[in-house]
Amino acid sequence: MEYRFELALCAALESSDRVVARQLGAGVETPGTRIVDVCLLSPGLEFDDRAAISAERIPDPAIEAAVGPGEAVPVADAFDLPPDRAAAVVERAVEVGYLERERRNGRPVVRATARYPDDWAGDLVAVENKPDLGTPGDLEAQLRYDAALGLFDRVVLATASYVTRAHLNRIPDAVGVWRFDPETGEREVVREPTPLDPDAAGVEIRAERPSRTDVALVSPEAKARKRRRIAERAYGKGWRPEPPACVHGEATADGRPRCAHFDRVVDPGRECGNGCPAFEPADPPATDREGLRDERTAWVAEPEGAGPRRQSGLSRYL
Numbered sequence: 001m002e003y004r005f006e007l008a009l010c011a012a013l014e015s016s017d018r019v020v021a022r023q024l025g026a027g028v029e030t031p032g033t034r035i036v037d038v039c040l041l042s043p044g045l046e047f048d049d050r051a052a053i054s055a056e057r058i059p060d061p062a063i064e065a066a067v068g069p070g071e072a073v074p075v076a077d078a079f080d081l082p083p084d085r086a087a088a089v090v091e092r093a094v095e096v097g098y099l100e101r102e103r104r105n106g107r108p109v110v111r112a113t114a115r116y117p118d119d120w121a122g123d124l125v126a127v128e129n130k131p132d133l134g135t136p137g138d139l140e141a142q143l144r145y146d147a148a149l150g151l152f153d154r155v156v157l158a159t160a161s162y163v164t165r166a167h168l169n170r171i172p173d174a175v176g177v178w179r180f181d182p183e184t185g186e187r188e189v190v191r192e193p194t195p196l197d198p199d200a201a202g203v204e205i206r207a208e209r210p211s212r213t214d215v216a217l218v219s220p221e222a223k224a225r226k227r228r229r230i231a232e233r234a235y236g237k238g239w240r241p242e243p244p245a246c247v248h249g250e251a252t253a254d255g256r257p258r259c260a261h262f263d264r265v266v267d268p269g270r271e272c273g274n275g276c277p278a279f280e281p282a283d284p285p286a287t288d289r290e291g292l293r294d295e296r297t298a299w300v301a302e303p304e305g306a307g308p309r310r311q312s313g314l315s316r317y318l
Contacts (some may be wrong), residue, residue, distance in 0.1 A: 001131055001132070002127060002129060002130075002131055003267045003270075004182060004264070004265045004267075005129055005131040005158075005160060005180070005182045006038065006088060006126065006129050006184075007035055007239070007241075007256045007257075007265060008023060008180075008185065008256070008265075009038060009129065009158055009180055009182065010022055010038060010184035010239040011252075011254040011256060012064055012180070012187060012242075013038070013040060013127075014254075014296040014297050015208070015297065016060035016296070016297065017042065017043065017298055018040050018041060018042050018043075018297060018298055019040070019041040019234055019235055019238075019297050019298050019299050020038065020039075020040060020041075020079060020223065020234075020238070020239050020297060021038070021039045021041070021233065021234035021235075021237045021238055021239055022037060022038050022039070022237075023035055023036075023037065024036050024039050024230055024233050024234060024237070024238040025230075025233075026126065026146070026149075026151055026152075026230065027228075028149065028151065028202075028203070028204055028216075028218045028222050028223060028226045029204050029206075029216040029218055029222070030204065030206055030216070034142070034145055034146075034207070036126045036128070036129055036146075036152075037126075037128055038126070038127035038129065038130040038158075038239070039124060039125070039126060039127070039152075039230060039234045040123075040124070040125040040127065041121060041122070041123075041124055041231055041234045041235065042046075042121075042122035042123040042124075042125075043120070043121075043122050044057070044119045044120050044121050044122040045119045045120075045122075045299050046118070046119045047117075047120045047121075047122070047298065049114070049115075049117040049120060050116075050117050050120035050121075050235070050264075051298075051299070051300040051303050052114070052300075052303045052304060053097060053098055053113065053114050053116075053303065054096040054097045054098060054303065055236075055290075055299070055300060055301055055302065055303060056096040057096070057232050057233055057236025057237065057247075058093065058096055058098045058116070058232055058235045058236075059089050059092050059093050059096075059098075059194060060229050060232065061079060061081060061085075061086075061089045062064050062089055062090070062092075062093035062098055062099060063098075063116050063228070063232070064225075065078045065079050065089075066078050067099070067110055067111060067112055067113070068112050068115060069111060069112045069113065069114055069115050070110070070111065071113065072102065072104070072109040072110060072111040073110060074104075074107050074108070074109050074234065075087070075090055075107075075108045075109065075110055076107075078110060086101055090108070093110075097113060098112060098113060098114075098115065099111070099112060100113055119226065120231075122154040122284050123230035124151075124152045124153055124198075124227060124230060124231065124234075125152060125153060125154045125156060125193075126146055126151075126152040126154075126155045126156070127156045127157075127158050127178075128142055128143060128146070128155070128156070128157050128158070129158050129159075130157060130158070130159050130161075131159060131160040131161070131182075132159075132160065132161055133159050133161040133163070133167050134161065135275070136170075138236060139157070139171070140170055140171060141205075141208060143155065143157065143171050143172055144172055144176050144205060145169040145204070146175070147172035147174045147175060147196070148202065148203040148204070148205055148215075148282040149202040149203060149204050149205075149218060149223075150196040150197050150198055150200060150202040150223070151196075151198060151223055151226060151227065151230075152196060153178070153195060153196060153198060154176065154193040154194075154195055154196065155172075155174065155193055155196065156175065156176040156177065156178055156193050157175055157176070157177050157178070158177075158178045158179075158180050159177070159178070159179060159180070160179070160181065160182065160295040161179070162179070163177055163179055163190045163316070167236045168190075168191060168279070170286075171215075173194065174193060174194040174196060175193060176189070176190075176191050176192050176193025176194075177189075177190040178190065179193040183311075195277070198220075198223055198224075198227060199220055199223075199224075200220060200235065201217060201218060201219055201220055201223075202217075202218040202223055203215050203216075203217060203218070204216045204217075204218050213274055223263070233268075235299065238289075238293050238299065240255045240256070240289045240292070240293065241257050241267075241268055241269070242257070242268060243257040243258070243268065243285050243287055244257055244258075244266060244272040245258060245266045245268070245272070245281065245282060245283065245284045246259070246276075246278075246279055246281065246282055247281075247282040248260045248261040248262075248274055248278060248279075248280065249272070249282065249284060249285050250266075250285050251285060251287040252265065254292065254296075255287060255289050255292045255293075259272070259278075261278040262278070
């Protein structure tokens with residue numbers, strides 16, 4: 001139920017002035033400890049400059065490397081990484097169109113195809129999905145984590161349940177609440193979120209016990225780096241899964257994976273395959289996921305001038 005709720009919410013939240021993505025890591029000092037269900041990315045002042053570079057995620061080490069669009073820099077000087085890892089990052093950054101490379105005196109050198117814009121990502125909103133508030137699980141702890149860290153500009157809880165005063169009292173005051181109907185796509189704002197302060201230091205909750213809470217202080221600089229990484233991941237990833245590779249597989253008009261046999265949206269990674277009694281292997285049905293995303297959001301599928309730029313006489317090295 002939660003998976004179908006999440007995809008329906010993502011489809012309903014798409015608009016031309018934002019990017020929607022799902023299942024993104026949001027831990028700073030302890031990566032992997034927090035996964036955000038849905039992230040909404042609003043364009044910043046330099047969004048068009050970022051969109052013009054690539055439709056895909058640019059590797060974080062390439063962005064953080066000592067390399068720009070000016071003079072080419074030796075790979076060994078640009079990356080503080082083991083040689084194999086640096087080579088892999090360069091390869092991927094060239095593939096997505098952010099770096100170009102050549103050889104000088106037998107050494108690989110790289111330059112950026114464009115200046116990476118600092119102010120391209122605007123607000124980041126985290127949405128935690130809990131369709132049934134009767135089975136909250138770790139909901140309260142997750143929302144306390146988000147409110148204390150202040151990594152996102154706003155945090156919202158989305159649910160299909162009727163929201164009572166008791167429910168509201170159990171979650172941080174800063175967290176907004178939406179009541180969402182996945183069948184109709186209608187969304188009611190039960191409580192507006194209070195803006196957090198991503199520019200301030202935050203507190204990352206590592207573990208909570210009855211008599212003790214382990215925390216880590218997170219600097220504004222660390223939060224800024226993580227926000228950029230989340231924005232990059234959101235821009236490159238989106239939210240639409242591949243449709244089922246089954247004769248019964250299809251996609252809804254808004255791109256959600258669906259099973260014609262069971263007549264509902266499905267999770268291909270968990271519900272499809274040899275464990276399903278109706279499964280019959282087949283090529284995934286044709287669906288224009290990129291076209292839908294380009295049409296319905298701020299993401300640009302085919303930016304002008306994107307892709308590696310080859311210099312005259314240097315293409316043999318690429």
